[in-house]
Amino acid sequence: MSDVPTYCLNDGTTLPAIGFGTWPMKGPEATAAVLSALEAGYRLIDTAVNYDNEREVGDALRKSGVAREEIRVTSKIPGRHHAYDDAVRSTHESLEKLGLDHLDLHLIHWPNPSDGLYPETWRALVDLKQQGLVTTIGVSNFTEEHLRRIIDESGVTPAVNQIELHPLFPQEQMRAVNAGLGIRTESWSPLGKRRAPFGEPAVRGPADRYGVSPGQVILRWQVQLGAVPVPKSRAPERQRQNLDVFGFALTDDEMAAITALGRPDGRLFGGDPDTHEEQ
Numbered sequence: 001m002s003d004v005p006t007y008c009l010n011d012g013t014t015l016p017a018i019g020f021g022t023w024p025m026k027g028p029e030a031t032a033a034v035l036s037a038l039e040a041g042y043r044l045i046d047t048a049v050n051y052d053n054e055r056e057v058g059d060a061l062r063k064s065g066v067a068r069e070e071i072r073v074t075s076k077i078p079g080r081h082h083a084y085d086d087a088v089r090s091t092h093e094s095l096e097k098l099g100l101d102h103l104d105l106h107l108i109h110w111p112n113p114s115d116g117l118y119p120e121t122w123r124a125l126v127d128l129k130q131q132g133l134v135t136t137i138g139v140s141n142f143t144e145e146h147l148r149r150i151i152d153e154s155g156v157t158p159a160v161n162q163i164e165l166h167p168l169f170p171q172e173q174m175r176a177v178n179a180g181l182g183i184r185t186e187s188w189s190p191l192g193k194r195r196a197p198f199g200e201p202a203v204r205g206p207a208d209r210y211g212v213s214p215g216q217v218i219l220r221w222q223v224q225l226g227a228v229p230v231p232k233s234r235a236p237e238r239q240r241q242n243l244d245v246f247g248f249a250l251t252d253d254e255m256a257a258i259t260a261l262g263r264p265d266g267r268l269f270g271g272d273p274d275t276h277e278e279q
């Protein structure tokens with residue numbers, strides 16, 4: 001089993017340096033994938049109300065035999081549950097579906113600024129943490145403006161901001177904003193999904209030099225950025241590979257070449273539409 005380091009978050013809890021993404025897997029496929037991911041050594045599992053797989057993730061947690069306290073389970077409150085009471089109800093429903101008495105990490109999935117309810121959702125999360133139903137609270141897809149508003153209004157800084165981050169979209173500015181506020185960046189679509197630049201010389205070169213796969217190079221780049229990637233794979237072999245990125249290191253030049261792919265003037269720049277509303 002891979003030895004995955006952990007980060008200490010701003011609330012004193014810890015987060016593994018790599019997690020396992022579960023979207024868009026559902027039904028038996030989701031249970032099987034989470035089970036094999038836990039067997040491979042993943043201890044951070046990323047789900048959400050919107051993924052419609054919390055029951056299956058919960059089944060896998062129980063079947064795995066891994067001690068509950070070793071696993072960090074993440075879920076996310078969807079935009080339609082942003083009013084305070086809805087956010088509380090949503091969290092109880094997630095717990096019921098997962099079969100857990102607490103979530104380790106709970107995020108606001110999208111700020112949905114056009115509804116204007118994300119500060120209220122954040123207050124609900126702060127209260128849920130105080131009640132012990134959630135250990136660590138954070139957000140996803142938040143800009144600097146959204147972050148500063150909830151911090152100013154509540155006095156509580158999110159521990160995590162999960163954002164789209166991959167070589168086509170290296171998010172230098174948001175990574176700096178998160179770091180400046182003491183927030184750990186998590187990376188969604190960390191490989192770049194279907195557009196993963198596996199054939200690019202900046203990725204292919206280190207893969208050949210270190211005898212690893214292009215996916216491992218990209219995930220190693222994520223780790224050296226200090227971001228926590230949550231790659232998804234339904235295949236046990238790729239799951240194991242994606243966790244096995246601690247036996248080699250990229251040079252500063254190799255890191256810079258991958259980051260340059262996705263700079264606005266780079267060859268491949270482009271994240272998803274930048275609306276900050278639920279997609």
Ligand SMILES: NC(=O)c1ccc[n+]([C@@H]2O[C@H](COP(=O)([O-])OP(=O)(O)OC[C@H]3O[C@@H](n4cnc5c(N)ncnc54)[C@H](OP(=O)(O)O)[C@@H]3O)[C@@H](O)[C@H]2O)c1
Pocket residue numbers: 020021022023024046047109140141162163187188189190191192193194213215216230231232233234235238239241242
């Ligand atoms: N917060 C948000 O708004 C948000 C949005 C999107 C996603 N997410 C989270 O982020 C997770 C990951 O994002 P994602 O699934 O969009 O993208 P991703 O993890 O970057 O890419 C997943 C794709 O890459 C393939 N793959 C995985 N490992 C590989 C490897 N080593 N070599 C080659 N191909 C590989 C997978 O196929 P196989 O399954 O066949 O291996 C799958 O098609 C999601 O599962 C979800 O938990 C969060």
